[in-house]
Each structure stands twice: as structure tokens, then as C-alpha cells.
Amino acid sequence: MPSSPVHGTLANVRMDGELPRRADLPTIFDELDHQLACQAYLWSLPLVSYAQWQAQHRDVFGATDYDLVHYVTYQDRLGLITANATTPYILNFIDLSQTGPLVVELPPGPTAGGLSDFWQRECGILGEMGPDQGRGGKHLIVPPGQDTPDVDDSYYVHEASGMNVMFGFRTLDPDPARSQKLVDGIRITPFDGREAPQTRIVSPAGRAWNGDQPRGLDYWVRLHDIYQHEIVDERDRFYLAMLKQLGIEKGKPFEPDERLTRILTAATATGELMAQANSFAKRFPGALYWPDRQWDLVAQLDHSDQRGEHHDQLLERAAWFYEAVSFSEAMKSQTPGVGQAYLGAYTDAAGEWLDGGEHYTLHVPADPPAKLFWSATVYDVDTRCLIDNEQQRGDRGSRDPDLVKNDDGSVDLYFGPTAPGGREANWVQTIPGRHWFSYFRFYGPLEPYFDRSWKLGDITPA
Template sequence: MAADLPGRLADVRMDGELPARTDIPLIFDELDHQFACQAYLWALPLVSYAQWKTQHYDVFGATSSDLVRYLSYRDRLGLITANATTPYILNFFDLSQTGPLVIELPPGPTAGGVSDFWQREIGAMGEMGPDRGEGGKYLVLAPGVDAPDGLGEDYRALRSSGVNIMFGFRTLDPDPERSDALVRAVRIYPYADRAHPAPTRIVSPEGRPWSGDQPRGIEYWRRLHDIYQSEVVDERDRFHLAMLRQLGIEKGKPFAPDERLTRILEQGAAAGELMAQANTFAKRFPQGTYWPDRAWELAIVLDNSAQRGDGYDELLERASWFYEAVSFSEAMKSTTPGVGQAYLGSYTDGAGEWLDGGRDYTLHVPADVPARLFWSATVYDATTRCLIDNPQQRGDRGSRDELVRNADGSVDLHFGPAEPAEGERNWVQTIPGKHWFSYFRFYGPLEPYFDRSWKLGDITPR
């Protein structure tokens, strides 16, 4: 019987109808390997934010009184599937250290909010939030913490589902001076310090190399162990905690895997990432492609920020999105014409082949793209899921760029390793030997996007 089984189990010898006692360790090795694969997929959003937080505090020197602003292309190179058009402003906070946290958001065109470290949205802010772009004061409370006595009506209270949170936003004003003024008007501080809050600094990566994608090998598990020491885990996840316990990850205990367990964890992380890549780049979720005759599909397969489906929790949907991206807001999957954003992803060309950095491609964008604010097509490195780090130091083309347009108002974008004969204005440089994928973003998607009467071309080899 064992010979018909895969992996380590194929080597198990039988003693009659039972496995030979001397081969029991092979079975437990396989069991722990499978635990590691499943724990890897389960923990992707948590490890992603934990890794990103280390970069803010350890690499950029940020503190819990600061916000980090990603402005230049170089700044964003470590940020998973960042857009290359609008700036990001954000930081990570531990509510067990800050206590109730005040966020003062100025009026103006912003999109943002607060999420826990499972990347579930706690509350939207800005144009898609309750302030509707008018700004105001928000108070973020940790689980089990009551609102302070005498809290005035000036505050909107947000109850966090975890101890660790991310607050972030983007400015949607294309004018750099107005955008900068919005960023500098944001204040974040503990409620206990409201009478004399410390200034909110704006910290920049300043071109320093950094990486926000989940670490590989044993570092993945170290990051998971570290964040698990302080983070709240839902009741629904107790079976996964049993898996972690078997893998040497427990609350209040050091992470010190022996040689056997280190080997299993490293192999489990590698196998788990292969599963994550297939689950992301060859999605098998029921919605299919956005148009039946196109390769483009909905990049975000989560139904909602709670990550809960009808009768199940969205384990694979969550793993898909948070392997290839960070953060989720209801505004990113807008169903209201003219508001929020919509994301389509293309991981192959129209013939179903991986996008190859050594080949030349064209994307035809028909006229009248249904986006009230703007649209963009962005190229990402398939290994890091970050903006492509090309010599051109440019990863996107969109309606805010000075593009060469066809007579009918349409646009042909070009992707490839060398500048095309048509010139560089519509071109993004790709890297031979590396695969890539693309997002097409609609900011303020309009009705022709929702009813699918407007149709984007496929990324087509030239």
C-alpha cells in the first residue's frame, strides 16, 4: 500500500497491515511537512504585515509617532503590487503599547483606512469612509478595551479585531503641493497624549533597499513566531495553532527548531510558496476571466474585508490576494460607478503563456477608458510581486502620462526588453530571464466597466 503513496510515505515499509515501527518517523515527517504547507498559506497576510513593519522600524527608523511616505519609484520597489502613480502614506502600530489611538484626517481627496494584521479592514476613511472626504478624528480601540469616559462626539470610534494595526492612505489629488499639504496635516497619537501630542513625522525610505514581500525559508517562520507573541488569533484558527505548536511555534516560548524541524520548515515554506504561486497566478476560483475571450481576471477574489464566504472562510482567496498584494479595502473592489477602484490582473498572454521578460508585447487600450479619475497599467516582477526594478526605473503607463494616442483615441502600450520603434513614451521595459504580470487599475470605475461593454485587449506577443 505505501508504494502507491506520494512523497515520504512511498518509502514506508509495512508490517502486515500496519506501518513498520522503524518507519513511523517517516510518517510524522510527512505529517509535519503537510502542517507546514497549510500553515504557510494560512499565515501569509500576517507574515506580510509583520515583515513590512520590521522594514519601517528597523530599516527606515520610524517610530509609533511617525508615518512613512512612499513617493519615488525607488521608495516603492519593496512594496508588493504598489501602484506607481499615487503616493502611499502609512505605518504600523501596536495598540497594547499606544493604548487607544487617535487619527486625525484632514478634509480632502484621500482614500485609506485601518486594518488588522490579518489584513481585514477595520474601517475605511476618506472618500469611501464615513467622513466622505470631509476628514475628522478617529479613535482606534484594541479588542476588549472600552472607549474612554467622556469621549466627545468629535470622535468616530473604530473597534480593532487585533492588537496590531496598519493605518494608511493615499492622496488622490494630482497636484503635488496640495497632496503634500494633505499628508502633513494628518496627526496620529495616543489618546492619552491628546493634550500635548508629539508631532507626527513624515519618514521617507530615502532610496534605501528594503523588502516587504514575505521572507523565504526559516525566516518566514521566525517572523510568524515573533508576531504571534503579541497578536490576537481568532477562535476559528485554533486548529492552525495546533499545527504551529507541532512546528515549534508557541506563545511565550522561544522558537528553537532542531535540525529535523528546520529541514521540514524550510521545505514546507518552499512547497507552500509553490502552492501560493499556483493559487495566485493560475486562479481556479469560480468567477473566471472578466471577459470570456480575454486573459484579464479580477485580481481580488476576496468577497469582503471579513474574509468570510457563504458557509466557509476564504482561506484560499485570502492566500491568493495576500501573496500577490498587501492590504484590502472595500473601496478596492468598488461596485459603485465613479467611486473607489477596480483591479484586473493578467498573468499570461492571450494564448495562456506566462509573460516573458525577454519577449515584446503590446496591449491595446481602447478609447474612453471607463475611469472617472485615471487608469494605469503596471508591470510587476513575478518573483517579488513588486514593481519591476528595470534600468528605466518606470513600471507603469497610464492616463496621467503623456502617451502617444491613436487617431481614434485608443492607446497601444508596449512591454519588452528594448525600446520599440514607436518610441519610449508608451513603453515599460521588462527584464530577460524574469517573468512578470500586470494590473490594470480603474480609479473611479464607470458603468461601461461594470456592465463590461468596454473591453480591454489582451497582452499580445509582437
């Protein structure tokens, strides 16, 4: 018999001496497959997230590999996991197995962009932080496993680490007309000169869309689909063995029977519970940015390649990519005045989940350490997307001209279902019956952030 008691469904397994009764073997195998599916869920979160978003571009927006989707309005961004509420996004997802080597041509001007594979690992930098340094030029993207074409010095070459890549960028010019000209100047074309559709700038145009990971069996349908046209990393082969046991194989249809459908559907729900706990109650050492505050350092990844000194960052990766999309070194800046820093609060000062039916305040002391700007944003726990409130506003920050400051330069923000009298400019509306969480972003974080001498207040019940 087992040396110690088992738990869960296996506690009901009857023994025949030191072995389980053969009649109870199906119960054991059901539990084994359930556990494999839960681990496969956590492992595949970043892959399924981008695959879902790619499908929305194709099926909802009608965008091809050669187009760009321009997210401008608050409504445009409602399907984007933990989007910045005010910064436009310009991006697309490209299947290099369909396009072959591809050229992205940037016009000269202040832009910041990058490429990442579908594990959301950065594999190329474009624009001011990249090799063109804002001068524009032709960026050649080479699919994995293909020889790099012989090109002259007019090309910047990026070797993709996945067959599917996300290309995204932001314009940094504050003038709207010049900024739009930069967006309109992007060209995406096949390297071999084949005729391709003209690069279009596609707008979500008010269409409802959903970029978070699907639930139920749809999660595994999306995973099976992207697995068919994505390469396999050597480090993932054990997980692919799990997928095989779950009916997901390369080159074969996904046709789960009644038993496997039941197991996969339940495992998606269990896996998401694990993902929620892993993200919203982080167990990683040093996750709390200040020991006496409830603010987490949300990005626990050490590097864009998601590799620690002695292990690959499985749970760190799952925590970030359940609640967010994309990661670059600049998003966890260690250099004062450069990049960004993100803190997250999932509970109030007493450690209770943030309730959309309650009222809260957040005290932001004077002189927040952000060279460019700071913002506090509210997200819906269920979708991890911007709160879809009647106000159609999810954040308040230093760029809001109507933000009311206290006499000492500090700011009090308010969260709740109804506006505080006379303080509407500093208020974000929450939704009764739904929980929420907040990100506090520093753009160009300064030394008082890094040395922790400046300290943000907790979100406190009013």
C-alpha cells in the same frame, strides 16, 4: 494496508501487515509536519506580509508607532507588493499593545484613508469616505478587548479587530502644496495624554527595503514574532495547533531543531509554489473576466471580513495576499464611477508565462471605462513588486501626457527588453531572464466595465 496507493515520500513506507513498520514512522511524521507547515504557510500569508512590512518600517526606516512613512518616488515603492507606480502612499503600522488607545487626528481636506488589522481586514474608514466626510477630526482607535473610553462627540471611535493595525491614507487634492500640507497636518498621539514623539513624516530616502514575505526559516521567525503580540481569532485555533506542532507557541521561544529546521525550510518553498499556482493560475469559478481573454479578476475575496456564505475564504485570501497587500470594499467596486477595479494577466494570449526577454503588445481599445484614469503596470513575478528596470518606470496609462494614441482613440502598449522604434512613450522595459505579470487598473470603473461590453486585448507576442 491503506485502501489505495499512497504517493510522494510515503510511497516508500514499508508495511508490517496492515500497519507501517515502526522503523518508518519518522518518515510518516516528517510528511505530516511538512503538510501542516504548507497549510500554515498559506493561512498566514497576510499576517506575515504586514509583519514583514512593519519590521521594515521599524528597522530600515526608523519609524515609530507615531510616525508616517511617505512613499513618493518610484524607488520608494520598489519594496511594496503590487504598488501603484504613480500614486503616493502615506502609512504606518501601529502596535496597540505598546501604545494603548490611540488618536489619529486628521486635518480637514480631501483625503481617503483606513485602518486594517494584520489579517488585512478593514476595520475603520477615515477621510471623505468615513464618518468625518473630509471635515477632519479626531479618530480614536481602541485595542481589542478593551472598553471604549467615555468620549464626547468630537471623537470618531474605531474598535480595532487586531492588536496591530495599519493606518494608511491618500491625499486627493491635485495641488502638490495643499496635498503636502494635509500630510504634514496628521497627528498620532496616545489617548491618555502620555507624552509621545512628535509625528514625523519619514521618507524611505533611497534605502533598499523588502516588503514581501521572507523565504526559508525567516518566514517562520517572522510568524513567531508577530504571534507573540497579536490576538487569536476563534476560527484560527486549529491553525494554532499546527503552529504548536511546528514549534511556534505563545510565550515560548522559537528554537527548531535540525529536523524541524529542515522541514520548515522545505515547506516554505513548497508553500510558495502552491501560492504561486493559486495566484497566477487561479482555479476560482469566474476568475477569468472575459472567457476568451487571459485577464483575471485578481481580488477573489467577496468582503473585507474574508468570509463567504458557507466558508472562510482561505485560498481566495492566500491568492490575493501573496500577490498584493491590503483590501477594502472599494478595491472591488460594484458601483459605476466609484472605487477601483483590478484585472491581472500572468500569461500571453496563448497561455504562456510572460517572459522578460520577449517583446509583447497590448491593445487598449478606445474609451476605457474609467471615470478618473486607467493604468497598466508591470511587476516582477519573484518579488511581486514593481519591476526594477533601468527605465525606472513600471506603468503606462491615461495620466501620462506623452502617451501616444491611435487615430481611433485606442492605445497600443509595448513590453520588452528594448524600446520599439518611435514608440518609446508607450513602452515599459522588461528584464531578460525574469518573468513578469501585469495589473490593469480602472479608477472609477464605468458601466462598460461591469457589463463587459468593453473588452481589453490580451498581451500578445510581438
